[in-house]
Amino acid sequence: MPRVRSDDYEAKSHAIMDCAAALFAKEGYPSAKMQDVAKACGATKSMLYHYFPTKDDLLFAMLMEHLERVVQGVEEAIVLKATPREKLLTMVEAYTQKSTQSRRRHMVAMQDIKYLPRAKQTPLIELQRQLVDRVAALLREVNPGLPEDTYKPYTMMLIGMLNWTDMWYRPGGTMKPQELCDRISRLFLKGFLAEKG
Template identity: 75%
Template sequence: MTRVRSDDYESKSQAIMDCAAALFAKEGYPAAKMQDVAKACGATKSMLYHYFPAKDDLLFAMLQEHLQRLIAALEEALTGKGKPGERMQRLVQAYMQKSVQSRRRHMVAMSDVKFLPKAKQAPLITLQRQLAELIAGLLRELNPHLSDALYKPYTMMLVGMLNWTDFWYSSSGAVKPQELCDRMARLFLNGFLAEKG
């Protein structure tokens, strides 16, 4: 029996997740079948099951990897030098870059996690909370005089703005990616800094 080298295994599992993300985004997770994923990947069902024993395993791996990469990008953006406002700019840019790099996975993450069994949802929810805590920590630095109860709603407002951009924004339009990031950061930052309470 030939063993698959780990780098081959990694690249093949990535290719499968990319194909599946495109299919799930187009057809919807509930409608897509593993045989559809195999066909989209140009693979056999048995080869697909070698990497992902069930459709839930495939979705879970895809979403877990997407969230882990997004968290790593935000941590890097936030640990660099600079004032909190500069780090907000870097955070928005890092979030948008990671979303663009895995646009279909991001869209699937937004809509399909609810289809996973609760046991598989739990680690993803933990990662989502970790991501939210990173952003909330920066917001506390930016405006430390707000009531503690307000940081979560503001965090979710910012995350909502960043997440939904994938559904309407086109880089070929009048507003280029860097300008969009600049405008989003300024819009949120200027409004947030003016808030009291």
């Protein structure tokens, strides 16, 4: 039997995750069955099980990849040689771009992590925690000297705004992606920078 090339394997597993994300977003994770995913992908169940032995494995891989990409985008923005405000704008752009590229995965990540067993939830929750920590560190740079317990609520408000944007925003609409990022950054900064230590 010929050995499957790594890039072929990656491409097929990504295609399966994309099909599954669309199905999970439409039908809901609990209702979707592996045979439905196979049908949506134009694959056999046995081929699907070769890549993902269980539906939980498929959901876990999808969410892990998505969250890793978002965290990486945020980290890249934070280490830029730029002013804190410029870093924030870059972070908003990176976060929005990463989630838009995998809009359905993002929706699934927000809604379906709770269906995974605890052992599979734990590394995903850790990635979410890393994301919160990175954004909070950036907010400390943007407005230093605030009481420490101020940063976490603002971090969660910003992440919440970015997460829910994916539910309503349509890139092909009248507001272009760059304008959306600029508006989010301005709206957030006006309130956050009004906070005094």
